[in-house]
Amino acid sequence: MRVVVVGAGIGGLTAALSLGVAGVDVVVVEAVREPRPLGVGINLQPHAVRELTELGLGDALRELAIPTAEVVHVDRHGNRIWSQPRGLALGYRWPQYSIHRGELQMLLLDTVRARLGPCAVRLGAQFEGVEQQRGGVTVGVTDRSTGSARTLAGDVLVGADGLHSAVRALYHPEQAPLHYAGIRMWRGVCETEPFLTGHSMVIVDSNAAPGS
Numbered sequence: 001m002r003v004v005v006v007g008a009g010i011g012g013l014t015a016a017l018s019l020g021v022a023g024v025d026v027v028v029v030e031a032v033r034e035p036r037p038l039g040v041g042i043n044l045q046p047h048a049v050r051e052l053t054e055l056g057l058g059d060a061l062r063e064l065a066i067p068t069a070e071v072v073h074v075d076r077h078g079n080r081i082w083s084q085p086r087g088l089a090l091g092y093r094w095p096q097y098s099i100h101r102g103e104l105q106m107l108l109l110d111t112v113r114a115r116l117g118p119c120a121v122r123l124g125a126q127f128e129g130v131e132q133q134r135g136g137v138t139v140g141v142t143d144r145s146t147g148s149a150r151t152l153a154g155d156v157l158v159g160a161d162g163l164h165s166a167v168r169a170l171y172h173p174e175q176a177p178l179h180y181a182g183i184r185m186w187r188g189v190c191e192t193e194p195f196l197t198g199h200s201m202v203i204v205d206s207n208a209a210p211g212s
């Protein structure tokens with residue numbers, strides 16, 4: 001059994017590790033030529049931490065991440081509207097983690113390479129299409145360094161190529177493009193002293209006022 005995974009994001013790399021544990025031969029094709037630790041903070045919920053812990057990443061996560069103790073909604077003046085414990089503080093057996101998205105991705109990438117071999121992730125390989133035959137798939141990719149076309153043979157294709165998935169578009173051409181919901185999120189990063197518990201995730205609602 002050989003599985004071709006499209007996308008070396010968080011989903012694709014985690015799928016590759018899980019398939020590796022199950023003894024399945026796996027190759028990941030990733031369009032980006034040189035992955036860098038991009039992104040800001042994401043939250044890993046306890047069920048995701050459980051999976052990653054089972055994959056042997058518990059200690060590495062503990063080093064990289066902040067165990068989230070509470071989520072706090074505040075108004076634009078900082079007044080607390082609502083809060084709730086999170087992770088272990090809420091009684092889960094696994095913590096919730098706040099972690100840098102890029103650092104998590106690099107941890108997964110390094111682990112895939114260490115466990116499944118340096119060639120398990122093919123970088124600069126952009127998925128173009130797939131042909132499904134009896135008993136297998138032939139996956140077409142473009143080598144972005146040379147512009148040349150290549151094919152990879154496998155038994156199964158896994159599409160983990162993110163929000164604008166080319167795999168999904170191929171299998172579900174009838175689906176409308178993503179719908180803009182009218183909400184735009186601005187993100188910024190700064191270094192500061194720990195606040196509240198030091199393990200608090202804060203959501204600031206620019207419209208809400210206490211009691212509204």
Ligand SMILES: Cc1cc2nc3c(=O)[nH]c(=O)nc-3n(C[C@H](O)[C@H](O)[C@H](O)COP(=O)(O)OP(=O)(O)OC[C@H]3O[C@@H](n4cnc5c(N)ncnc54)[C@H](O)[C@@H]3O)c2cc1C
Pocket residue numbers: 006007008009010011012029030031032038039040041042043101125126127128160161162163164165166
């Ligand atoms: C650069 C980046 C930064 C992000 N930063 C944040 C953040 O700060 N906070 C947050 O909450 N979420 C962030 N996200 C989103 C978050 O990582 C994902 O929504 C979530 O992890 C889902 O993971 P995923 O594996 O499904 O997709 P992703 O993590 O988006 O990974 C998809 C991967 O597929 C690759 N890919 C796409 N098309 C092709 C193709 N045709 N052929 C081969 N490979 C392809 C992409 O290059 C990417 O590496 C970010 C995503 C990216 C790509």
